Each structure stands twice: as structure tokens, then as C-alpha cells.
Amino acid sequence: MFKILSNEMIAENIYKMDILAPRVAKSAKPGQFIIVRVDDKGERVPLTISDFDSERGSVQIVVQALGHSTKKLVSLGSGEFVKDFAGPLGNASDFISEDFELLRNKKVVFVGGGVGAAPVYPQVKFFSDLGICTDVVLGFKNENFVILKNEFESLNANVHFCTDDxxxxxxxxxxxxxxxxxxxxxxxIVVTIGPMIMMKFVAELTKKYDIKTIASLNTLMVDGTGMCGGCRVSVNDEIKFTCVDGPEFDAHLVDFDEAMSRQSTYKEEENHKCRLDGDLNV
Structure with missing residues (x-):
């Protein structure tokens, strides 16, 4: 069992949760994710790590409560427990293994959309801790959906907030x-994390300017082990599994149209489950 240290709603249907998980916190790296299961009958939910504190032993996740399992997760309060909190999983960002002096000479821009801002944060923080200033472009529907504003502004980074309206x-x-x-x-280099359609257009733009671009396809993951096959994606015409081969890939080689089609695979089943539970907001 893993204790919930805090649970705060930071925007409409979006929650920031700190979980006490010392082993995960000790090994976590930017770009990786965890699998959380609320109880014995709960489904496995993959969520990208948005921050971690190895000394405190805590791991932070940002959850958008849209489906049955995520709504059940965010209903839990401080002091309550989740059954499983496994990780860190997936491959860390390539930046982690690069020579730090070489990184200092690179101009890196991060582009995040919506809750995609959460997994962008630990990567920007990694650069900030090295004394490297990056540019960060974060997009939201409107000011009510802006998340982690104070966290980003506390870093050594040029942060550009964007809203549709x-x-x-x-x-x-x-x-x-x-x-x-x-x-x-x-x-x-451009790193983009967020809605699939946003990453597609970011990749099309950077391809025009011949700028290397990395996309995190964490939103495709289902069980987080590669066994279900739900996160299959074509990268340079080869089949990859987001949870074990990624979640980060060369954005110019990703078949985003196929990926967007795959995202809707379980939509009807999810809506059916929510209707059974009496949730009419589906």
C-alpha cells in the first residue's frame, strides 16, 4: 500500500498528487512513468512522473480525471492509500545520458499542451539544476486550465504561456x-509532450525548419508493460511499443494519424463503464 501525502485540484478535473514511494523516488528520472492501481479490482493506470523528491521519498503525478479509474483515484484524500504504485518504468529522457558540457551548448525548446505540461516540468527542472536555461512553450484552453505556473516560473527557464482565447x-x-x-x-532540439494532434503539428513545423524533435507518446499507454499491445505505434514504418521502447521517439518518424486512431480504441468501453457508475458527464 502507498500513502497519499497530498491531493490538490489545480484546474478543472486536474489534480496534483504526492505519493509516498521511496524506492520509486530514489530511482526516478525525467521522462519515466509509473503504474498506479487504486485497489484490488482497479485497472492499471500509467501516469508520467511530474516530479520526485528522493530525500522525502515522494513522487508527484498530475491526473486528469476523465475516465472511471482516474476519477476514482482523485477521489482519494491525504492519508488514504493506493494499492499499487509501480515504477519507475519506461526509458528516461536521452538528455540524462548526454555529456553535460555538450548540453550547455545546445538550444533546447520544450513544448507542452494541457496536462502534457506535467511531464515537461521534470525535464526543464533537470536543465535548470545544471544551470542551463531553456525555452518552454505551454499551451492551454484558457487561464482556468493553466497548471504548474509557479513551479515553472521558479526554474531557470524562459516560460511562454499560451491560451487559445x-x-x-x-x-x-x-x-x-x-x-x-x-x-x-x-x-x-524541440521536445514536445501533450495532445497527439498538437505534437503532430509541432513535428510538421519543425520538420520544415529541419530541427530535431522528440515526442513523448505517453498518452497511448494502457497497461504499461507492452503485453496488451494497445500502445503500438509506427516509427519509421517499424512497430514500436510506447511503454517499453519509449515513451519518447523521433517525432519526424512517428505516424501520428495511426496513433490518434489507436487512442480511441477503448473510448466506447470507458464511456460504458462511466454510464454504469452513474456518471452522466460522458
């Missing part, structure tokens, strides 16, 4: 702001 920060899409940066700076 202009209610906070830059008015427009993340690709609009990204193109502004591309035209004003010599960017070496």
Missing part, C-alpha cells in the same frame, strides 16, 4: 509561439 499569456497556438522562437533563435 488570450486570457493568459500569448494568444494563439503553441506552434505560433514556437515559430516565433525558431525565427529569432538557433534552436537545436
Amino acid at each position: 488570450g486570457s493568459f499569456g500569448f494568444k494563439g497556438l503553441v506552434t505560433d509561439k514556437l515559430e516565433e522562437l525558431i525565427k529569432s533563435k538557433n534552436i537545436d
Whole structure:
């Protein structure tokens, strides 16, 4: 059993939770994820690690409560427990194994959308701790959906918030702001995490400018082990499994249309489960 240290709603249907999991916290690296199971009958839910504190022994996750299992998870309060909290899983970001001096000479831009801002945070924090300033472009529907604002602004980074309606920060899409940066700076690498459609358009933009781009496909994962096959994705016309081969891939080689189609595989089953539970918001 794993104790919930805190559970805070940070935007509509979005919660930030700290879980006491010392072994996971000790080994976690930016880019990795965990599998959480609320109880004996609960399904396995893969969630990207948004932060971790090895001294405290805590791991932070950001949960968007949309389906049956995530709604059940966020209903738990501080002091309660989840049955399983397994990890860290998946491959860490490639930056972790690179020569730090080489990293200092690279201009890196992170592009996150919605709850995708959460897994962007530990990577930006990794650079910030090394004294390397990166650019971060974060897109949200409006100011009510902006998350982790204070956390990002506390880092050594140039953070550009974007909202569709202009209610906070830059008015427009993340690709609009990204193109502004591309035209004003010599960017070496772009890392994008968020909705599949957003990552597709980020990849199309950076391909036009011949900028290396990495996409995290964590939203495709189902059981997190590769056994269910639900996270299959075509990368350079080869079949990969997001949870064991990724979650990060060369964005210019990913078949995003196929990936978006795969995301809807279990949508009807999820809606059916929510209807059985009396949730009418489906």
C-alpha cells in the first residue's frame, strides 16, 4: 500500500498528487512513468512522473480525471492509500545520458499542451539544476486550465504561456509561439509532450525548419508493460511499443494519424463503464 501525502485540484478535473514511494523516488528520472492501481479490482493506470523528491521519498503525478479509474483515484484524500504504485518504468529522457558540457551548448525548446505540461516540468527542472536555461512553450484552453505556473516560473527557464482565447499569456497556438522562437533563435532540439494532434503539428513545423524533435507518446499507454499491445505505434514504418521502447521517439518518424486512431480504441468501453457508475458527464 502507498500513502497519499497530498491531493490538490489545480484546474478543472486536474489534480496534483504526492505519493509516498521511496524506492520509486530514489530511482526516478525525467521522462519515466509509473503504474498506479487504486485497489484490488482497479485497472492499471500509467501516469508520467511530474516530479520526485528522493530525500522525502515522494513522487508527484498530475491526473486528469476523465475516465472511471482516474476519477476514482482523485477521489482519494491525504492519508488514504493506493494499492499499487509501480515504477519507475519506461526509458528516461536521452538528455540524462548526454555529456553535460555538450548540453550547455545546445538550444533546447520544450513544448507542452494541457496536462502534457506535467511531464515537461521534470525535464526543464533537470536543465535548470545544471544551470542551463531553456525555452518552454505551454499551451492551454484558457487561464482556468493553466497548471504548474509557479513551479515553472521558479526554474531557470524562459516560460511562454499560451491560451487559445488570450486570457493568459500569448494568444494563439503553441506552434505560433514556437515559430516565433525558431525565427529569432538557433534552436537545436524541440521536445514536445501533450495532445497527439498538437505534437503532430509541432513535428510538421519543425520538420520544415529541419530541427530535431522528440515526442513523448505517453498518452497511448494502457497497461504499461507492452503485453496488451494497445500502445503500438509506427516509427519509421517499424512497430514500436510506447511503454517499453519509449515513451519518447523521433517525432519526424512517428505516424501520428495511426496513433490518434489507436487512442480511441477503448473510448466506447470507458464511456460504458462511466454510464454504469452513474456518471452522466460522458
